[in-house]
Amino acid sequence: MKRIILALLTVISLVPFLLSLVGSLEEPQVQSQLQLSQTNLLLQASAWQGKETSGAWGETLQKALLESQPQQAGLKQYETASQELTTYLDRLKIESTTLGSPDTSNGQSSPLQTVIAKNQITLDQIKINLGLLQQQQNQMDQALDTWRSVLTHGQSNGQKIAAVLIALGQGETISPDAEKIIDTQLKGWFRWQALAELYRRQGNVQAPDQVCQTPACVDLEAEVERASQQALVKLALLNSLPLLGGGVGVLLVIGLLLQWALGRENAVLATNATTKWNTPWHWETTWQVLVVGFFFPSQIVLPLVVGVLPLPLANLSLLGKAFYVLGTYGAIATVGLGVLFLSLKDFRPLPQDWFTFRPNLQALLWGLGGYLVALPLVVVVSLVNQEIWQGQGGSNPLLSLALDSQNWLVLAIFFFTAAVLAPVFEEIIFRGFLLPALTRYFPVSVAIILSSLLFAIAHLNVSEILPLFVLGSVLGLVYTRSRNLLSSIILHSLWNSGTLLSLFILGGG
Known part of the structure; x- marks a missing residue:
């Protein structure tokens, strides 16, 4: 019976999900x-x-x-x-x-x-x-x-x-x-x-x-x-920070690949490369968390609730839209984490390395290093991606809102949503839960690929799938090697913060 209900919820959630994805093409x-x-x-x-x-x-x-x-x-x-x-x-x-x-x-x-x-x-x-x-x-x-x-x-x-x-x-x-x-x-x-x-x-x-x-x-x-x-001065900031970070990132990529080629067993990239998580639950629990805790609330419940509320979304001020984004994302995150907590209560205490959160220097270095590596990789992929989609394919609406804003309160709300709330929630779901759960059935490398693909598709814009897949792969690589959720959260937060900073500088122009 449980599987039948999950199957129905999956189908119901997939309809608006796929329509949104296809609609982004236009x-x-x-x-x-x-x-x-x-x-x-x-x-x-x-x-x-x-x-x-x-x-x-x-x-x-x-x-x-x-x-x-x-x-x-x-x-x-x-x-x-x-x-x-x-x-x-x-x-x-x-x-x-x-x-x-x-x-x-x-x-x-x-x-x-x-x-x-x-x-x-x-x-x-x-x-x-x-x-x-x-x-x-x-x-x-x-x-x-x-x-x-x-x-x-x-x-x-x-x-x-x-x-x-x-x-x-x-x-x-x-x-x-x-x-x-x-x-x-x-x-x-x-x-x-x-x-x-x-x-x-x-x-x-x-x-x-x-x-x-x-x-x-x-x-x-x-x-x-x-x-x-x-x-x-703004142009200098806008160009120098990505160039400097990207240059260091290219050197890091070359250094890591050389180290891996010369001594694979002792290389940084080889750390925990094949070490799977001990997952005590079956695929059904993973399916339940993703559907009940993420897709169904975001694709069905939230639109229904917003539709019932007397909110003139099209006429909201920028501050109103900022609070709306914070409120809706906060609601989805609360429901998602709540479903995750309840779904795993029968398996506690969890095995070693599950949802590890260790605040230390190593976590910071992994996060910062991952960010620098992701910079040149995503930039190159984005350039190719631009040629593929030719200006179509949709984008995250938050980018446009942040670009229009020069109000400090609005920017603070966007920053908290994008650089704090989103990294914590998405890393717990996609890296902390989904990726390790997939290692029960797949090698670590395949689990990184699958979780990154779902992470990219979940953003509902076809033009962003390829860049977000690359970013998700770096996030997955950092998490599997460091075995510290804080590392991928730092990377994710740095990425979103850098994007918001660029938008603020451009918007001021």
Whole structure:
């Protein structure tokens, strides 16, 4: 009877699970958004003149961190992003038409309509920025066409800024609130370009090579110098930390492989390489924990509970979404750990090495070393992965939320969720429980592969399966060799913390 119930729960859980996985094929990756954020930061940094610094030093710093032609590179990035998002939006609109007009008598839009509206706002912003890049590359006709498309098909805010930019570009009468519109609708380098053009018009500065000396121009120039210098510092942090860590990681990989090749028995990689765990339960218990403690609550129970609660998820503020992410993940983790505890109560005391948690220097070294090794491996795999999926395949929604946030409370909530709660829960389930349980039936190496594959698939985005599989394999390798759950938790926490730090730096750009 128990197996019949488990089988039913498995089938019920697999339906939304597989639908979510397949559905991610049609969703854009957050990678495009990350690339645009990095492009924005590059454009800001390229505006630095280094007036308070020696010319040679400033030139060397810019050459080291910036591309030779950042505006041309940015133009290509924005053209690609515009095409990808336009294609995605067209697909959503076709889907919306196919489904028919939803009932909006309660004053609320359907979830699909909300997604379309939000993506339209993003597309408007991308096109506005694209037009400014085209203008700087002396492609004025293309820039005007790009802005006119926003004026015709965009949302109200996009139409306002498009009208201002078209008026500036064609030398027409400028709206009295043009400066306010530019200030509220544009950011960073794009705001600077639009304001510079506006101030030149207001100061009657006609010739392109004529310097604008009005107070507004002077203040803007000082602002650009300060902000672009800060952008250079952010770029230095963004590039130097992964490069330094990745370089050390490459050396570690080479050293470990050489040590293993020259003396396999005494090599670090050979430590506990074939030592299995003594697992006193059968596959049915493992199945029960995964289905009842993880898949069924996350795929069936949680969506039902959220659907019943009067939560306007689409209209939540960023802080509200942060608390929602923390609450839902905390609920899943609590249920999962509770089911695990109850499922194993008949087998206590557990055999040696089960759920070992030893806070010592060795745990820290294994965790840090594993993180450094994972850096170059995941980066290489991610580059290949990008070519495979071409911007599609979905991404963790937390990445996009963290990128948009510059609120310290929101960031603290995301950090606790991603760098503390997620590593502890996921390492206990996938490395602490699943991997050792699989060694009852498979060699340690196969158990690492299988648990890593399930770990990757459980994140429900096909584009992330390959990178997460590699990360999961390193996590499994660290845990099986160290026999200390704290080691893999440290590695997992470092990985998520590094990702959040990068998103914070990019979001600030």
